[in-house]
Amino acid sequence: MDLTTGQWIAVCAAAFGVGLGKGGLPGLGNLAIAIYALAFPARISVGILLPVLMAADLIAVIVYRRHAEWGVIGKFLPWTVLGVCLGALVFGNIGDRTVEILIGLILLIMTGLHFLKSFLHRGRTDVPTGKAALGLRASTGIIGGFATMIANAAGPVAALYLIFLRLPKIAFVGTLAWFFMIVNWIKLPFMIGLGAINLDSMSVSLPAMAFAMVGVLAARAVVEKIPQKLFEWLIWIFVIGAGFQLLL
Template sequence: MISDPFFYLCAIPAVLIFGMAKGGFGGGVSVISVPLISLAVSPVQAASILLPILIVMDGVALWSFRGRWDSANLRIIIPGAILGIFLGSLSFHFFSEHMIRILIGSIAVIFCLDYWFRPVLAAAGPSVLRGGFWGTIAGFTSFGIHAGGPPISIYLLPQRMEKTRLMGTMAVFFAVVNLIKLLPYGLQGNLATQNLFTALVLMPLAPIGVRLGYFLLHKVDEKQIYRICYFFLFIVGLKLLGDGFGLW
């Protein structure tokens, strides 16, 4: 397993943040997790270590939000995600490490800008066209860097569902997505022994993060947490873009 202290300095908060987001607190800021761990290891290894941990988180999230999800939306976005995972499994090995850092950094920065400047629109409803498109994008970005949250949020958030129903829908969606990703990850050799043992060390943080997020969902002013997380996500995104383009 990885023994570098700097790795765990990055990985421990990354896992807790991802878990809290799955528990309903912090929303799409889980996208910061892979960029944060990528400061210590390659983006591919960061994603590989996180996948088994995410599956444990998904189980806790499904139990926490049991029975509270939108079946109509799931029937639209899950087939799109399966297509996106398939496309990702065929194409991601063509991406260099620099290209992946640029992709992660771009998603992080764009997601922050979307959060800060998106206009408030009238509530939307389920759409096969929009849901299929964003579901596919979410499956593709989730396959490579576990960044399916921003694309699927762009589709689901404008519907303004009740908070627990929204999080329950996301819990089912990502539980299905992450289980499907196990097959191509295994076939591509990403679930190597070092990655699995490192994931096992971090695994106890998974239920802690999810249950902490579920508890804080109704206890803390989320707006302040969002502002802080998005600020740091923006900074990390810029750092990865700079690394990818060789600016520093």
């Protein structure tokens, strides 16, 4: 691809933001999705961004390798894979705008329900169990898998699920790092088969991957200094902002 200087700056800056997001700074990964979507046609932007995400995943897993909650991943992953398969079936056959609106609405509705629950159950520290936990896991997993296949946009949905579990911030970041590395490798054959990843797209992805890796390393020092309560509020702001962004 013959990119302008401005496009290269946008691509590399957004890739650095991907790394910061993977390293635990909420919202920046979602911003990168928007930048790539503005710089390239929708299908092409998804294919260019996936290898960048995978490069950031690799560094994030190395940095947070001891902090994953594998029980959470094991329960959440099958539902997400189901969503990925559904997304692969409709990729290219449904309007991007329709998908964005649906995801945005679901994010905002689920966020509203969370704060309503918090208001009604003030002082409680329990996490969802039984049928409530299964329903939350299944709904967010399928929606997240579908969203990540269509637009690499599962971050808000996965964050929404994990924050319900009240994981400590480092465990939160480590679990997301391992989870998305696995999911993105599962997505890779689908993306190649659908033509979203090819030699042209990789000519843009490869230089950007280095910036994503540096971003992950830069994020660790910041994450460790953020108080737990502030960290959770940043996640909720990220989820709400992502919901409105997808609607607009």
